[in-house]
Amino acid sequence: MSSAAITILAFLLFTFLYILFNLVSHTITHKKPPGPPTLPIIGNLHILGKLPHRTLQSLSKKYGPIMSLQLGQVPAIIISSSKAAESFLKTHDIVFASRPKIQGSELMSYGSKGLAFSAYGGYWRSIRKLCTMELLSASKVEMFGPIRKEELCVLVKSLEKAGLVGEVVNVSEALGNLIEDIVYKMILGRSKCEQFELKRLVKKGMTLIGSFNLADYVPWLGAFDLQVCMY
Template sequence: MVAMQGFTQRCFTNWKNPSIPTMDWTGTALAVAALIFFFHALTWKTRANIKRLPPGPRGLPILGNLLTIGGKPHQDLRQLALKYGPIMHLRFGLMPVIVVSSPEAAELFLKTHDLVFASRPPHEASKHISYNQQNIVFSPYGSYWRNVRKMCTLELLSNHKISSFRSTRKQELDLLVHRIREAAAAGVAVDLSSEVTSFSTDVACRMIIGKKYNRDDFSEKGFDATIREGMQIAASFNLADYIPQIRGLDLQGLTKRMKIIAKDFDDFFEKIIEEHVQSQDENRVKDFVDIMLGFMGSEETREYRVERDTIKAIILDMLVASMDTSAVTIDWTLAELIRHPRVTKKLQQELKDVVGTKRTVEESDLEKLEYLDMVMKESFRLHPVAPLLIPHAAREDCTVNGFHIPKNARIFVNAWAIGRDERVWTDAEKFYPERFEGSDIDVRGQNFELIPFGSGRRGCPGMQLALTVVRLVVTQLVHCFDWELPDNMLATELDM
C-alpha cells in the first residue's frame, strides 16, 4: 500500500477518459466565462501589481493553463518546466498552481517550508465521498488531521501491527503462487495484473475489515467495481475544483455520480461497522476497524476524536491505498524485469544465495536482499505510483527561493520528473538498478532525488507496509517462476 497516495496515479488523466462524461470545451469555456465574468473582474490583478511569482506560461482568460495539460500531465508539466524552470507558476481556472520539478525545489517545499505547505486544497470528490474531507489524504492541516494521522501511525500502521498480519500476507501469497502454478501447468497465459490486484484486494480487506468480500457483496456493481469507480471519480479532472463559482451547476455530471457512489460506500461501511459491533468472537485477530471502534467514546483516547464518520473515511482511505497502489507498483516492477532478463537473472541468483531453492521467501529475508533493494528503488524512480504527488496547499503567503507563493496556491510536486532529472541521474531513462550500488539514496523521504512516498508532514504513513508487501510479492514471483511474454512477443515491444 502506498497509503494515501493511491488515486493520484490518474490525477488529471481521467478528464479525457471515455467512461467519464465529457464536454465541448469551446462551449464550456464560453459558458463558464459568462457565468463567472463578474467574479473574475472583481478579483483580477494586472501583472504589474502582482508580487514576483515564479515564471510560467501565460494562460487564457478564465481557464488559465488548463488546456495545455493533456492525458499525461506529469509529462506535459515536465516539458513546461524544462522551459520555465523547476519552480513554475501556472493558473488552473482561477487557482494559482506552483509546479515543483527538481530535488532542490522539492526540498524547499517539503522540508524547509514544510509547515507552510502542509495543508491540502479543497477537493470536491473528497467532500462527497470521504465525509467532507475527514480522510487522511485530503483533510486540511490542523488538530483533526494531526490526531487522525497519529492514530493511524501508532495504532494501525506501526511495525508491531504490520507484523501481526504476517501470516495473512503469507496465506494470500501462497494462494497467488498456487493459481499461477496451475495456469503454468496448463500452458495458459497469466493475466498478471489481474492476479496481483486480486491479491492486493484480499490482503487489504483482511487487514482492514477482517475478511475478504466477494464481487457481489458491495452494491449492484460489485465490490471491486464500486471501489474503482470511486477512485476514478476522485481522480477525475473536475472544473469545480478550479472554478468554485460553477460548483452548483455540475457541468460535468460528476457531483451526481459522487453522491450515488457515496451512498454505496456509506451503506457498505455501515454494514462493516455493525458486523464488528455485533461480533462475539474474542479470539480473532483485531483488524483496523476493531481498533478504531475501540477509540470511539473512550475517555482515555479522546485525543484521537474518532467518530463513526471518521472510521468510514479512514476505511475508504486504507482500502483505496492498499488495493491499487501496491498492485500498480508490482506491475511496473515485473514489467521492467521481463524487459531486462539480465536484471531478473541477477535477482534470481541473489534469491538462490540468500533463500535457497527448498523454501519460499519469508518477510525476514527481505532486508538481506541488497540487489532487490536496488531493483525496487529503480522501479520507484522510473514509475512512481503517484507521478504528481497529491497537491499541497499554501497555508499563508510565503517566499521560496525569491519567488512569491500566494496563500491557497496548490503545490504540485512532479515526482516523475524528479526521478528522470538528467542533472541527477546518468542515463535517466534507462532501467539500471546498479546505479544505486554504494549509494545511500533511499525512498523514505530524506533524499529528494527519490520521493515516491512524498516527504515531510504529508508523507505516506503506510510506507513500511507498502515496502513490505511490494518487495515480498516481487521476490516470491521471481523466485518461483521464470517469466516470458506470450505469443513470442519481444521484450522491446512491451508498451511502457
C-alpha cells in the same frame, strides 16, 4: 421562466461579476513569478493541452525555473529545477505539506477528513497516530499473520495445481487477488462477496479522484454541475 433559462441567466451573472472582480483586483499589484498571460475565468487552462508535462517544460524555458500559472481561479507555482524543488519540498516542506482541496475528496472523504486528503496539522497528526496504532503497529501486524499465511497457502496451492496441468498463470492478477482477499478478511472478517466488490470500488474511486473536474479550478461552477450536464 424555465429552469434552463434561470440557469443560463445565473451563469451569465456570475461570469460578469467574476470579470468585474478580476478587473478591480488587477489594479492591485501582486508580486508573482513570471508566467504566461491569462484569460478570464479559465486562466491558463487552455494552454496545457493533452500533454501538460511537455507544455510546462516548454514554458519553463521561456519563463524560468519558477513560474506562475492561473488554473481557473487557482493560482499555481511551477517548479522545474532541483534546487528550487529542494527549497519547497525539504526546507519549507511543512508550508506545502497539505494537499489542495478538490470536490472529489470533499464528497468521497467526508469533507476531506481522511488521512490522504486532510490538511496538515493537529487533526492529521491525530489520525496518522490512530492509523499507526490500530493498523500498522507490530502487535496488529502480528495479529493478522494467520490470515496472510492462510491466503498465501491458498495461492501457492493454486499455482502448484496450475503448474501440474501446464496452465498459464497471470501472476500480477493472482497477487492482486491475494491482497484483495487479505484485505477483505482484515476489514470484514470474511472472504470477498459479489455484493461488495472492493477492487472495483477502489478503481472507480481512483478514477473519479484523478479525473479532470472543472469545479476544482472554477469553484463557483460546481453548483451548475456542468460536466454531468454535458454527459
